[in-house]
Amino acid sequence: MNRLLSRIRRAAGATRRRLAPSPEVAAWRRACRLAERTPRYTHGEIELGPYTLQYSDLLTLCPQWDDIFVRRSLAFTTPAQAPRILDCGANLGLASLFFKRAYPAAKITAFEADPAIARMLAANLRRNGAADVEVVAAAAWIADGDVAFCGDGADSGAIADHARPASRPAERVPAIRLVDRLARERIYLLKLGIEGAEAAVLADCEPALGNVAAILLEVHEFDPDRRQAPAVLQLLERCGFAYAVTHVTPLPWLPEATGAAAHFPGRSSVWVEAVSAWRRSRS
Template identity: 35%
Template sequence: MNIKNIPAKIYKKVFRVSELDKVVPAKDQRMLKKLDRYQPATFSFLKKSFTVVDADTFLGSYHEIFIDEIYNFESHTPSPLIIDCGANIGLATIYFKLKYPNAQIIAFEPDPNIYAALSANVRSFGFKDVNCENKAVSDVDAMLDFWLEGGHSGKVVAHTANHTSSQVKAVRLKTILQEHEKIEFLKIDIEGHETALIPDLAEELNRVEFLFLEYHSFMDGEQTLDTILAHLKRAGFRYYIQQAYPKKFPFINREIFYDMDFMCNIFCYRV
């Protein structure tokens, strides 16, 4: 169950607080639960100073990454190259470096406020070989309009979108992949922009051993899951699909949140 955008009062019913006791002191847990949405804070996480921009998305992401371990994979090398697209405040980056201390990581995060937290957290943990980039990944090198949602759902938007946006620098991910012979793990969680991204870099996916892709479907747009899966298949991947936010009555309750009607995690690997 993806809970990264559920209101706090609902979240507290499904989150097992005892699991957080191992990594966040009780006083800091109490502080986090009192915070309003999008209120930044710094506290102790895994005995390191840690900065968040939104407590709700931190709690949901912690559960997803450190408890469910959705990014868990067995590397073929002790020093894998990992590219993290949509790094947010760095929880996935921290998870990867704790699992593979010699990993080389490139972490992309376009929101400048969230990027500041990402950079601070990477410095706090003292990680080496982590390159944080304040950029979006795209199918073009350009300045793009980006909705600064403030938590976990910022995204590239069209000029006509009903969101307050700011321009961010985007880099063509295809070019990044071409610079490396082998990428052990590629994580793409970019809130819908994967529809433009995947067709552009499809020919370079043969360089990737493991791919995690979060697919987002928006109610006012065409669903493109079939196209994306076709590209993944042609790239030689096997895939496993996991629904990210189940709906009990999908014929009735169409919207999940933020104009999305479907989300799923796609785990891609080679045999």
């Protein structure tokens, strides 16, 4: 009987969500309908919930909104009223806006390597009440200076050495060595969405990760012969973090590795893992 009641409640809840969706879900649905008739890589502006956002590609903005504001994949709790946050791979600024909604006094630095996207990022933050977020138009990397970067006109630009197949030609963009930022102050949350460069950057940052309380990162697995997750997770353990792999998203539209389809047809060998890491309790 209890199981039956639970099923009925879940079904009733699902019906309510369909008939009376939250503002975030309603905004996502409207954006998806608009994206269906909007050509790819068309710049524009859209109202999503309380925000007015510039975008470079509406089709890739929609899943970002769903992930961050509907599914709340970046939600975290802290007693601090003004947590220090580094948003690496900030793209159009949705993550920083989400953090600001939860913690209005948060002190955030947002890094974005793609010059055109970085300009939209800064505009979106200014226009939506987050002008105090520091915007750094540079790649979070393992050295200061510049680095070859392959933009894609949307949300998947990457440092050339870590770019996925079929990326656009590279350009030189500014780069900052992230470990230097970590070494100079305590960071509550380090968010890393840097499209394949996360293993290299985390390895370089290892000496300073003691200054970081929590990490939200994406591990991009583009090559079955060079999986990054084992090294990343082992590094987190060495640095005193517990972790959870919270979601795995296959990327079947990307080119498969040679021979992968022959063994397991219909299964993607390319994916991205969402990982949450936090300081282990001291016993």
